Amino acid sequence: MIFTSIWYKTFSRRERRNAAVQGCAGARHKRNLLFTKEKKRQNENVGRIEKIEVQYTGTPEDVTLIMNKGISTPFNCAQHMSEMLMQRSALALIDDTTLWDMHRPLEADCHLRLLHFRDTDPYHVNKAFWRSCSILLGAMAENIFKEDVHVELHSFPSPNVKTGSFVYDVSVGLDNWQPSQDELRIMSSQMVNLCQKGLKFERLEVSTELALDMFEDNRYKADQIPHIASQLSEGKTVVLYRVGDHIDLSRGPMVGDTSFVGKCTVTAVHKIETDQGILYRFQGVALPKGFLLNHFAYGILEDRARKLNPGRLPTSPSSVSNIFQPTSEVVSLVTWLLQVTLRAVGCVGEARCVHFTLAIKKPKHRVLRMVSKNDYMELPHYGIWVDWASNRNEYQEYFLGGKGGRCVGLTALPPSFADCLEI
Structure with missing residues (x-):
């Protein structure tokens, strides 16, 4: 077995400390320090607290809330109304046009709708769920291997529920690796453990320079950041998400936290050839929490999710x-x-x-x-x-x-x- 889980770690405390400052763990620690510092700086720049008017439409009743600009989030709005809204709301819709993360501060007067998985049309919630699962799949892949296996996350294609699986493409320093069923089960267990922690998806918009500093250890991310920034406003910022101690690039939005992920399986890892070399496509399938499906029916979803996902293959931004x-x-x-x-x-x-x-x-x-x-x-x-x-x-x-x-x-x-x- 080529990787370890929390059950199989046998390092001494000193060995764990030494490993933490090397390789992926050291880079992850640096990213978290920079993320926390930048988030604190942005919060301190809010300055004098201004009030905004948030007009909520939906269950249990329409209501107008007076919230704090740049501080209050859609989740805070839900806290003022009902526990049911707090628990089920996965995503927000601002002014009927803009999808908004539940823990992203509101910036101006607005109309607010809270979206959930049992909406009449859950299209946007489903896409956010699939996207969030891809981020979690990348977090699992980055942490599951032993320290002597070099792992670099590449990217994941835009979520498409119809493909039957969520995806993350990863560079793994192994030749012709094909995971066993036991290894897939351990990866699935790690995904489940991560989801059960109820970790928030924290959104942060940062400068291109800071993002490049945070991902200087990852050649793929460093190559992608200028291209991503060029597609936003003035091309000077990118959006990051943090879940636990894992940080990644994505335009978002994500669901509120990992507790929205219910039954979850890592179904397959496919070797793929790209213009950036050999990568491994990690694939999985999941159900939102509270959605029950019998073992036979879920097995059909797992079988479908084992097939190679047809999402776009990774390419160098300069060659697209x-x-x-x-x-x-x-x-x-x-x-x-x-x-x-x-x-x-x-x-x-x-x-x-x-x-x-x-x-x-x-x-x-x-x-x-x-x-x-x-x-x-x-x-x-x-x-x-x-x-x-x-x-x-x-x-x-x-x-x-x-x-x-x-x-x-x-x-x-x-x-x-x-x-x-x-x-």
Whole structure:
């Protein structure tokens, strides 16, 4: 057996202390110190406490709350209303447009809705749940191996519940490793133990320089940080999440804490070849806490989750596409085109262009877009991809023009048909 769990550790206290300052443990300790210091600095910069008005809509009744700007969170709002809301609310929706973490401070007057897994349409909660499970899977993978096995987390693809598994791609310093069933069971036990601790997902937006300092030991993260920052506002910050002592990059949002994860299994580890070398794709499946499923039915989910997840393969940010830096006039033109198109396909409300790139390299895998319940169309190999925000959905992706596939010209679909499948 190539890794240890909490049951199999036999190091003396001195050996454990020595191991803690080396390798992954030492880097993890440094990241936590920097994260805590930056979070404290940001909290101290709040200054004089200002009040904001939060108009809550939902069960048990609509209510207006007076909260503290930059301090109070959606979870604090739930605390003022009922214990039921505190326990079941996994995610918040601000002003009907923006998904918000339960423990992220509110920044202005707003309308608030609290989302949970038994909502009429739990789409966003399910995606946040899947994304949170990927973060936890990465935390488990980083901690499960012996100190002499070099482990570097790479990334995880955007959550897609339809694939049947959540994923994390990891570089493991082993040749042709194939985990045994006993090793998969131990990894599953570690995941369950982590989830049962009820650890909060702490969100923190930091400067690119600080993020690079925190992840200087991880070549993949250090390569990804500038690319991620370029997709946000002025390209100077990235978003980090901390759960326990594990810190990772993600735009989020996440569910409130790990206690929302119920039954959980690490189902498979697949060896994959990428343009950044050999990686191992860790896969798992989980149910939200309180959702009961008999052993036979859950076994079907486990069998499906063992198949190689078809999510996008990791690539170097510099090789994904050649980035076209648009002028403000071009952005305005694309925004206008997007608004006209969205009105034509029946989307309600205004939309704005928040980011777009010109991809001129043919992808290694086909990209399909669902156009009806049972029909997909193949998208062109290159063209202008647009991320947009509207009051129907926080983010969606549309394709404007291009050649190489079966569709050419202006293509846009309503958010309800915006599911993607990458193969």
